[in-house]
Amino acid sequence: MASHLFCGRVNLNILREAARKDLREFLDKCSGSKAIVWDEYLTGPFGLIAQYSLLKEHEVEKMFTLKGGRIPSAAVKNIVFFVRPRLELMDIIAENVASEDKLKPREFHILFVPRRSLLCEQRLKEKGVLNSFTNIDEYILDLIPYDGDLLSMESESSFRVRQSLNECYLENDQTSLYHAAKGLMTLQALYGTIPQIFAFHVANMMLRMKREFAGSHTQILPVFDTLLLLDRNVDLLTPLATQLTYEGLIDEIYGITNGYVKLPPEKFAQKKQGEGGKDLPTEPKKLQLNSAEELYAEIRDKNFNAVGAALSKKAKIISAAFEERHNAKTVGEIKQFVSQLPHMQAARGSLANHTSIAELIKDITISEDFFDSLTVEQEFMTGVDTDKVSTYIEDCIAQKDPLIKILRLVCMQSVCNNGLKQKVLDYYKKEILQTYGYKHILTLKNLEKVGLLKPQSTMRNNYPTIRKTLKLWMEDANEQNPNDISYVYSGYAPLSVRLTQVLARPGWRSIEEVLKILPGPHFEERQQVPTGLHKKRQPGENRTTLVFFLGGVTYAEIAALRFLSHMEDSGTEYIIATTKLINGTSWIKSLMDNPEENLP
């Protein structure tokens, strides 16, 4: 089940196992048969940790979704609520508890994920139900293993909270950062103290907490050599660009949540004989995406333009394998062929799925819209006409294209120009407010506060300097056989990953001028590792670096880091951790006021 967690250099299954152990312990605390009432948001993340069978072993007999009214009847001794610490959920729980059958009382328990909250308990107390609970506990689910080299906290609106740390903004409770810090401590407890820490633009709290990192003296041989903490503020540009890897495009177009994607069902309808295609499914097709699927692991990080060739190559291999049956003459040979059949059929199913997905994506990538918008993005990233009103953006507004698309482009232009000329900014703002409604004053203000949208100050535009020094634009990016990370955006090398690459070799000292231009301070810190736990590296053995993106990371950035890990003589392998997996759309959405209501 969790085989995809083994394939990386670091066995992330240890983390998963630790989480499972905690879960078992809590379930056993509520002895006897039980039903779990789920905050629906949590089923996704929990699915990455455990399956129903684990719960069943611990006497979980029924599971329900949290909703108002009475909990469905079930002959169990305990009712356990698995919830996020949110006030509106407390109100629902209170309603559930209050409408419980008095004649057949059941025991109630709450498990707060990821932290218990006094505010919520206060609310339950106010509602008069706090005493109904036998156990109130917390389940610390900070970093969830997503794949063999990927951990995410999947915290809601993590960037918004991160952003609010800017001195000018007063709207956060730093919870997300606190959890990130705690998550890092958990990691060090399991994988040993990380000897070397680099950080860029990390909020004061993280800096101050570093002492606490050192606090945990574990007797474990350090698995990670280096920790790099990267704050999204260092690189606001990358998430705005359209990702061009296979996985990145799936996320851009359909959105990946908790490792699953929902796709339009038409292309997946199985044509079985006799059915005649009368019952086309209307429910979206849901697919799990991770490296446990061999084919997916192979193509996820490729530039989309190289996916077609990979799929057809695969198709040839599979059909050749099926052809083998004609060569099987002896009973032994036939037996061998049959034993391979399940695997071959799985491979064929996987191929069929990804061919369908690739077709769906291609319909979009070959559209004029997609091409035009990509062209404008690339012009901005190479510094073309970033200082005037873009007629393309103007046309998009006139056509009432989705507001998020507009905001993404305008923000990108602003970031690539180190702020927009006041006249240009005012013009965009006026057009946006007139076309999409005045209430978006609030959204525009949010974007300004986080620095995605700003008027040009007297300072000169230093983006070109950054671009040239860090080689952020590569003219002849090779999409088929990449030799540089820039392939993930067909030319643009993500700033965050370039910084990571330079850090490994030749070191940040070589780019000091640029580091001065980039926002926020950077620092290096060494942690004492108990003697005897110093790692003796074999000659040729790679270093392992944990890159922690505070404020979110995109799939294309992950692909770029994987590319670096696999590069010949790169010398470093990367494990990626983040507060949230994001793309430009979800990112901008998290910064909007009432996004649901605002979407056209």
Added chain:
Amino acid sequence: MSRAKPEDDEYWNSSKFKAFTFDDDDDEFSRLKESKRAVNSILVDDDDDDEEEEEEEDGVERVSWSGEPVGSISWSVKETASSIRSGSEQSFPKIDTTPSLSKQGSGYSLSSLFKAKSKPFQSFSESFSDTAVRTYAPELRKPKSDGKDFVSDLSPEETVRRMQKGRAFSLEKFRSLQDKLLLLYEAVAVYDGNLITAVLIYLKKSLSKEILFRELMARDVALRHYVHYLKEMGEQKLLVELMKALGRTEDMALMQYKEHLNIKDEGQRRDFLKSCLGLPFSQDDATHVQDHYTLLERHIIIEASDKKADAEIFKKFPRKASILNMPIITTLYYSCFYHYGESEGTYSSPANIRKTFRISEKQYILTALGARAKLKSWFDVDSLFNTKNWLGYTKKRSPVGFHRVVDILQKNSAPVNVLQEYVNLIDNPELKLSVALKYKCHDIVINTYRDLKDRQELVVYREKLERDSPEYRKIQELLNNVQIRWKN
């Protein structure tokens, strides 16, 4: 769709399954990995191992149509819930399937957290159960306390530590301002937002607003938690006061303005926006908010009269939705659709809206064009672009490229002659040709090739046309014309 029983998938957690020992056994692991790499080079297990186990290791996983692996949590929530439903349908009352996840919380005031309950909406049974619970367990924290009752003698530091561990604590004994601030200091020092908020709630309850605000101003972290908390609790008024005290007048103004989103009734919303006009917005925002107010005011007037309007246009094209709360450009479109030609004096006329909201010529032309083309009023479309020069000749001019005009006309299925006229107005000859090709404006395509003396392209184009159509014959004539000196 056949679903396997959840039990079938228990193998991955069974003790037999050795998945978690892979890295102790490197060889086994790498062999397995290898086997995953190539479809047709699978290791064959000779001793007939547990079928399920092998299947799992091959990555052949059973999934339901909706994609969740059978046995996963989200799948099982649906499964176990639905199995009861079908099993004992009448045994429990129908559950409201719409969870009330909306921001209900913001409806309560903070004080209700601490005061005795006085909620009018409480049902009888609910209040009954409350009292029942209270009689049985009057002491709130009793089950959690570990028997010590010296919790009231603890230092701020020890109290915070107890809070961190989820043990019983009491804040009430911290009475002096100094003690309270010390408590806050300790909570901030452990970075735990949960604790900081808890302490802040106590301070809020026990300190005067002025003193609390003053102390928070010097404590950045605590201040942020406090602001977040007030937002969470929907304590708008207090938040605005705090902003004011902090001198963040612009934030305060925006925060107040944001409130309008929660007002459903348009009259009240309008009045609320009016009350926002004097707030200390930045200059730009002040203009935008003023426009927002003016627009809504106008919406209300237009809506009232159009709701009962019986003009021909409303009968022919009944309104699909009310105009209330629509953006200004949508309003302009509406006005160009239903109120075109009204004099500038009326609130609903396009001219008046254009002037009042300072709509750019470009936006105006595009919007009016869209509306009039939708109605197929080609005459109106023409007059949008007609300008007279000083000699009295009319000429067509446009602030947007004519290719954009053609796009919009085409989307509204303009007839070929109208389309051709505008394609001809495109300046750039290459663009003109490509637009003409895209929208099949044969005459223009043919004339362009003729002017380019491009015989070959004409021959190619002829093949795309219906034999003996007028266009076909036109090309035929051109090709037979010996006067033309073709370049190829």
